[in-house]
Amino acid sequence: xxxxxxxxxxxxxxxxxxxxxxxxxETLTAVTDTGFSGDLTLPLATIRSLGLTYVTTEAGYLADGxxxxxxxxxxxxxxDGEDRLLTVYASECAPLIGMGALKSHLITIEATDGGEVTxxxxx
Amino acid sequence: MDVATERYFGYTSSEIARxxxxxxxxxxxEKLEPGNVGKFLVIDIETGEYEIGDDHVEVxxxxxxxxxxxxxxxxxxxxxxxxxxxxxxxxxx
Numbered sequence: 395x396x397x398x399x400x401x402x403x404x405x406x407x408x409x410x411x412x413x414x415x416x417x418x419x420e421t422l423t424a425v426t427d428t429g430f431s432g433d434l435t436l437p438l439a440t441i442r443s444l445g446l447t448y449v450t451t452e453a454g455y456l457a458d459g460x461x462x463x464x465x466x467x468x469x470x471x472x473x474d475g476e477d478r479l480l481t482v483y484a485s486e487c488a489p490l491i492g493m494g495a496l497k498s499h500l501i502t503i504e505a506t507d508g509g510e511v512t513x514x515x516x517x
Numbered sequence: 518m519d520v521a522t523e524r525y526f527g528y529t530s531s532e533i534a535r536x537x538x539x540x541x542x543x544x545x546x547e548k549l550e551p552g553n554v555g556k557f558l559v560i561d562i563e564t565g566e567y568e569i570g571d572d573h574v575e576v577x578x579x580x581x582x583x584x585x586x587x588x589x590x591x592x593x594x595x596x597x598x599x600x601x602x603x604x605x606x607x608x609x610x
Contacts, residue, residue, distance in 0.1 A: 429603040433574070438520055448525055449581040450559050450591035451533040457603020463530040464520065464600070466591065468578055481574050483600065484520050490602070494573065 396474055398426075398511035406503045406511045408491060410434070411472040415445025419472070422489055426501065426511065429457065430492030433480035434469065441467055441484055449481065471495075474515060526588040528562070536562040537590020554595030563587040573599075 398408030406426045411419055420443075424434065431454075436444075446467035453463050467482045473495075480495055500514045522529060528536070537560045544565055549558065553569065559580035560567045568583060570576040573591075580589050593599040597609055 427602075429601070431602075432600045435602070438523060447581065449577040450589045451525065451530045451537070452591045452599045453534045453538070454598035454600035454602070456601075461598065463534040465523065465525060465530050466577065468574070468581070479574055479578065481577055483602075484523075485602070486520065487602070492602075 396513040398513075400503065400505060400507060400509040400511060402507050404505060404507070406501075406505070408511055408513060410489065410491065412444055413470040413472070413477070414443075415447075420444060424489040424491040426496065426503070426513075427490040427492055428496075430490045431494060432466075432483050432492045433494040434471070434492070435483045435485040435487060435490040436469075437486050437489075438484045440489075441482060444469065446482060452483075474513075526586070528588045533562055533588045533590050536588075537592065540565050540590075541592065549594060556594050557591065557599070558594055559589050559591045561587045562590055569594075 396408050400406050407423050409421055410424045411421045446469050449468050450466045452466055455461055464483045469480055469482045471478050471480050498516050500516055502512045504510045540560050556569055557573045557576045558567055558569045559576055561584040568576050568580040591599055
C-alpha cells in the first residue's frame with residue numbers, strides 16, 4: 395500500500411520514487427489527479443535531470459478545452475516496492491499522478507488538511 | 518527549457534503532431550479505424566510505419582525501440598486526443 399497525505403491546498407499527495415538513467419533514485423511528491431488520464435506528469439527540467447528516454451509526442455486536451463502537444467517519456471517508478479514502467483508527460487504544472495497509473499487500485503482520500511491518502515493494488 | 522520549443526529529432530512537438538496527423542488522415546485512417554477504435558497507435562513521422570496495440574505504455578515503448586532515430590506521434594484511434602488533463606475524453610462522432 396502507498397500512503398500519502400492531503401496538503402493545506404486540499405491536494406492528495408503521494409511520494410513517487412523514480413530511477414534515474416545514472417542508476418540513482420529520486421523521490422518527489424505528486425498530486426493524485428483523477429482528471430488526468432495518463433500516468434505521470436513532470437517538468438521538463440526534472441525529466442532531463444533524471445535522463446528519461448523520449449518515446450512519443452501526443453496531442454491532448456486541458457480542462458479549458460485547449461488542445462496541446464506534449465512530449466512523452468518512459469520512466470521506471472518504484473511502485474509499492476516493485477519496479478513499474480510508466481509514461482511521463484512533460485508539463486510545467488506540479489507533478490501529477492493520473493488514472494493511467496491508478497487503474498486497478500483502490501484510492502482513499504481523507505479530504506482534510508493532513509488527512510491520509512492510501513493507494514492499494516486490487517487483485 | 519520550454520516544452521513548446523524543445524526539439525525531438527529536429528522537430529517541435531507541434532510539428533510532430535501535425536506531421537503525424539497528416540500521415541494518419543492520408544494513409545492510415547481508412548485502413549485502421551474500422552475495428553480499432555480505442556487502440557493506441559504510434560506513427561514514425563519520417564516513414565509512416567507504425568505500431569498499434571491496447572496498452573499505451575507497451576505500444577509507446579515498442580515504437581521507441583523499433584523507430585529509435587525518428588520522431589514518433591502517438592494517438593488513440595477514434596479520439597480527438599490521447600490524453601486529458603482535466604475534463605473528460607469522448608469518442609468522436
